[in-house]
Amino acid sequence: MRKGNRRMEQHRRDIAVYDLGTTSYGEVHELQKRLQEQRREGGGQDTLLLTEHRPVFTLGRSHPTPNLRASAETIRQYGIEIVQTERGGDITYHGPGQLVAYGIIDLKAWELGVVDYAHALEDVVIGVLADWGLRGERNEAGRGVWVDGRKIASLGLNVRRWITMHGIALNIDPDMSHWDLINACGMPDVEITSMATEVGRQVAFEEVQASFVFHFGRVLEAHPQKAAVPGRDAGRG
Amino acid sequence: MAVPVALEGFGPGLAGGIVAEWYVADGTPVDTGDAVCRVESGFIAIEVEAGGPGVLRHHVAEGGTGGEGLLGLIVAPGEQTQPESPAPRVEPDPGTSGPVESEREAAAAPPHPEFEEALVEAVVVPFPKKFSGAPGRAWDPVPGDAVEFDSSLFGESPHDRTAALKEPGGSIPGLPLWEQEQDPPVEMETTFTRIQQEARATAQVLTMTMVVNLGEAERMRGAFEREWGEQGPAPMLEDVVFRAIAWALEDTPFAGGTGAMLVATTECDLAFAVREPAARSFRDGVTARAAVGDEAFESAAWLFVSLASLGVSSATPRLEPGRHMSFALGARDDAGRASLKIAYDSALWSEGSAARLLARVRDILDLPYAMLT
Numbered sequence: 251m252r253k254g255n256r257r258m259e260q261h262r263r264d265i266a267v268y269d270l271g272t273t274s275y276g277e278v279h280e281l282q283k284r285l286q287e288q289r290r291e292g293g294g295q296d297t298l299l300l301t302e303h304r305p306v307f308t309l310g311r312s313h314p315t316p317n318l319r320a321s322a323e324t325i326r327q328y329g330i331e332i333v334q335t336e337r338g339g340d341i342t343y344h345g346p347g348q349l350v351a352y353g354i355i356d357l358k359a360w361e362l363g364v365v366d367y368a369h370a371l372e373d374v375v376i377g378v379l380a381d382w383g384l385r386g387e388r389n390e391a392g393r394g395v396w397v398d399g400r401k402i403a404s405l406g407l408n409v410r411r412w413i414t415m416h417g418i419a420l421n422i423d424p425d426m427s428h429w430d431l432i433n434a435c436g437m438p439d440v441e442i443t444s445m446a447t448e449v450g451r452q453v454a455f456e457e458v459q460a461s462f463v464f465h466f467g468r469v470l471e472a473h474p475q476k477a478a479v480p481g482r483d484a485g486r487g
Numbered sequence: 488m489a490v491p492v493a494l495e496g497f498g499p500g501l502a503g504g505i506v507a508e509w510y511v512a513d514g515t516p517v518d519t520g521d522a523v524c525r526v527e528s529g530f531i532a533i534e535v536e537a538g539g540p541g542v543l544r545h546h547v548a549e550g551g552t553g554g555e556g557l558l559g560l561i562v563a564p565g566e567q568t569q570p571e572s573p574a575p576r577v578e579p580d581p582g583t584s585g586p587v588e589s590e591r592e593a594a595a596a597p598p599h600p601e602f603e604e605a606l607v608e609a610v611v612v613p614f615p616k617k618f619s620g621a622p623g624r625a626w627d628p629v630p631g632d633a634v635e636f637d638s639s640l641f642g643e644s645p646h647d648r649t650a651a652l653k654e655p656g657g658s659i660p661g662l663p664l665w666e667q668e669q670d671p672p673v674e675m676e677t678t679f680t681r682i683q684q685e686a687r688a689t690a691q692v693l694t695m696t697m698v699v700n701l702g703e704a705e706r707m708r709g710a711f712e713r714e715w716g717e718q719g720p721a722p723m724l725e726d727v728v729f730r731a732i733a734w735a736l737e738d739t740p741f742a743g744g745t746g747a748m749l750v751a752t753t754e755c756d757l758a759f760a761v762r763e764p765a766a767r768s769f770r771d772g773v774t775a776r777a778a779v780g781d782e783a784f785e786s787a788a789w790l791f792v793s794l795a796s797l798g799v800s801s802a803t804p805r806l807e808p809g810r811h812m813s814f815a816l817g818a819r820d821d822a823g824r825a826s827l828k829i830a831y832d833s834a835l836w837s838e839g840s841a842a843r844l845l846a847r848v849r850d851i852l853d854l855p856y857a858m859l860t
Binding site for chain 2: 319320321324327328364365368392393394404405406407408409410411430431
């Protein structure tokens with residue numbers, strides 16, 4: 251990033267990366283809130299949480315009424331949760347096969363504007379897609395990353411006292427039928443796609459995750475360091 | 488001295504947004520650091536805090552647009568500071584949602600220089616996959632380059648959990664979670680009730696038509712008629728279409744259950760209901776149908792009506808209460824094609840889902856032997 255190039259070297263952007271594995275939305279949401287609060291109070295550290303959620307529809311703060319295309323009964327049959335969040339935007343879906351990256355970052359310390367950061371997250375995904383030969387781009391229809399007019403990654407942020415939470419979700423190979431149940435992002439005609447759909451073959455989740463961290467470091471000129479999840483990764487090195 | 492409440496300093500490119508919510512009412516005392524409002528711009532929500540203690544006065548009404556100017560003021564108790572002229576509230580277009588509205592506003596504005604730059608940057612040359620297959624990945628610790636972590640957040644917490652958690656499907660052992668804000672059962676029920684009521688309130692019966700080719704279906708029917716002979720049931724073309732629909736429904740949440748068929752003839756309507764038609768063999772299904780079905784007609788979750796023998800080219804099927812979808816087949820033209828029309832409950836089926844189902848039926852009828860497996 252241009253701004254990053256001007257950044258003084260002494261402001262090192264260290265960031266701890268936690269690979270949380272498969273999680274329910276609520277537990278990671280709670281963790282994000284605590285990390286953000288701790289960071290706001292001047293403690294903690296910049297953190298990138300990587301996970302794939304069990305199926306859930308999340309709603310933005312200003313859109314408490316789910317923008318659904320199917321009945322609640324149908325959604326219940328699918329076993330999908332509905333959760334209200336404090337991010338901007340309308341309804342979106344998270345589920346297995348989708349890489350979700352949440353950054354809890356002090357933008358002031360990183361000398362980044364909010365939009366700089368949003369663009370950077372999109373650039374990270376664009377870099378990931380390029381590794382698989384896909385051309386990702388922005389679209390005036392909305393934030394996130396698009397491939398040939400189809401949305402492949404969704405972005406949603408919450409910022410308080412310069413500390414971010416929420417982030418970006420990249421569809422690697424999710425159950426696409428779940429998207430049919432909602433008007434994604436509040437837009438009835440948006441077409442959702444995934445990396446597997448676009449490249450026409452299976453895409454390994456772990457490879458995409460590693461690529462994401464690599465490009466996160468590249469785009470944001472940060473130093474991502476994998477951190478062990480206490481009680482789970484201990485002893486694995 | 489009054490302390491401004493403003494959306495400022497969040498960097499270039501954030502020209503402002505909509506004041507989505509005031510957390511604190513006008514005229515209410517606040518303290519330093521209290522979150523007073525939330526401004527939304529597309530998918531970015533920024534919570535603005537009070538910069539000092541005092542009484543909050545709103546300058547921009549909830550729903551109004553707040554740029555980098557003043558959103559409100561925090562004044563000393565008793566200080567008379569009347570808001571100059573609150574920004575007009577932006578009434579959302581009932582046909583669109585918030586983000587679309589705000590993004591449309593953004594699209595109407597001249598493009599931000601940085602965004603144009605970013606669009607150029609978006610053309611990315613494929614990056615060498617340094618991480619792929621290499622023993623050291625980008626995020627792996629480098630000796631002497633380690634980050635100091637605050638382990639107290641995890642390991643030393645009084646909520647430390649090292650044992651397996653009770654969360655269904657596993658969770659994140661060690662992370663101090665869930666000791667608060669957990670009363671989801673009631674909340675979830677309320678949410679579902681509200682969703683259900685809203686979905687029902689806006690539900691309508693929609694229709695959709697697709698032309699299907701029945702050439703192969705007719706050939707298959709003829710082949711089975713010859714094979715089964717006089718001893719077996721006499722298959723109708725409608726049996727093949729009925730099975731194709733049941734087969735296509737297997738890929739949807741409405742798999743299984745009972746399907747009903749109504750064939751209008753010059754004499755009368757022949758009505759049958761067959762239980763689990765996709766789960767049984769074709770012959771078994773035809774036999775059940777020939778025996779006037781094996782379920783009550785009213786119990787069927789979906790209905791297939793054929794008006795083909797009467798020469799009706801297209802008809803809209805009725806969607807009766809208790810059914811989620813109805814189909815109507817018209818007469819074939821000289822090329823063996825016929826219209827297949829569906830009527831569906833919009834609360835249960837989206838346009839896309841209904842169209843995919845129709846397309847699946849069409850594909851099955853193009854190669855009907857595939858559904859004999």
